[in-house]
Amino acid sequence: MAALEGKAAVVTGGSRGIGRAIVERLARDGADVVFSFAQNADAAAEVERAVKEAGGNARAIRAELADPGAAERLMDAAGGHLGGLDLLVNNAAPGFAPTSIADTDEELYDRVMAVNAKSAFLTVRYAARHMRDNGRIVNISTLNTVRPARGIAPYVASKGAIEQLTAVAALELGARGITVNTVSPGATDTDLLRGTNSEEALRTVAGITPLGRLGQPADVADVVAFLAGPDGRWLTGQNIRATGGIA
Template sequence: MTQTQARGPLAGKGAVVTGGSRGIGRAVVERLAADGATVVFSYARAEDRAREVAEAVAGRGGTAHPVRADFADPAAARRLMERADQLLEGLDVLVNNATGPLAPTPLTEITEDDLDRALNITVRAAFLTIRHAADHMRDGGRIISVSTLNTRRQAPGLALYTAAKGALEQLTTVAALELGVRGITANTVSPGATDTELLRGSNPPEVLERIPALTPLRRVGQPADVAAVVALLTSPDAGWITGQNIPATGGLS
């Protein structure tokens, strides 16, 4: 057990973040650790990146444990949570951030294997981590799922991505209804255009150049912007917020 941070609003708390080696997930890991939590985070394949995140957190006095878990494997989520039980003194925060590829694909070109992979990574893994949290999370805990503005702002080619994220939103809403009696809150955060590899890899340069003009704040969101909203929902002051879908879009709607 290494849950030893002594300062911050999450001091003494244990957190699990899925998909924590890059982008929004990395920013969430770093923010929760900075707020005092001991964090267990999953990565699919890039061990060097995961190690870099853990070292960056340690350099700032925090603790983050990388655990390999490729959610395309249906058993990976269960193994992740079992490992988290070993590494944490208790589970207080669960952030479901892992997601499948975002590359736009027409409905007619989506294969059954594509569907299975997307649902395994985004929905099945979250179902299993939330179910584990229902049994093991301490009273007053926090569940946050990272969805997307695109479940409300649809675009051609995003059927698979948004279908999976929509299911994630519904899982989280039901968790709020079922776990509220124990003071556990469950909310969704829906980022808009956020400067990540996922965004840059799925949009041509001319689209990326237009994004700042679409937001009242006239810029592209940063992973830390989304992590700040997640951190707000984990704080003691957010105990009366549950069952909600919080846009983290810079006003993009």
């Protein structure tokens, strides 16, 4: 039997990059997956198609998580489709151009915090109320909370909030056998990374990474799958840095 056979999973931000890799890996491990996407319906449909061709089950639900009420509507819809909840992965994050603190406007700050921090809180709240015992919650953060970079203050602040949410949720849900962990990727080769960094910068990061390359989305998805499966049962409240050793 596959490690996640019969499990019901929700992944936020699952239409591209790391999120897509997580959806495909969880489905390959036997989970029935609902994932959210914000704008690109074609990309979401492609994920559904790829999972189906591989013998898995995945359904996309459009949810602009910066909008009030969107996270709760997503979880209600997903729970209705799946008939329950065993696994939640909070991966959604908005793209934005790096901007100094001095030049960051409130609208950008509010949007990043809404998608990254508030929606994660609301989906974890739903899980705390409705997830079956012995479930799994995995929140995706970033290397940048311990290795800061210029121009990404709202992003790092929101991910720091997610890490602290993980710590508290692990304490509150542990008695039910629910584990709550963070995975913090390093530089991972996605369209988002390449769209905001020069080739020279990417070569520099790969060069200072002990394993000598950029991460791949599948590298992160494999860590999530471990935490989601039975072998991850004794890990909770942890922040696993999937960085290739850079920090």
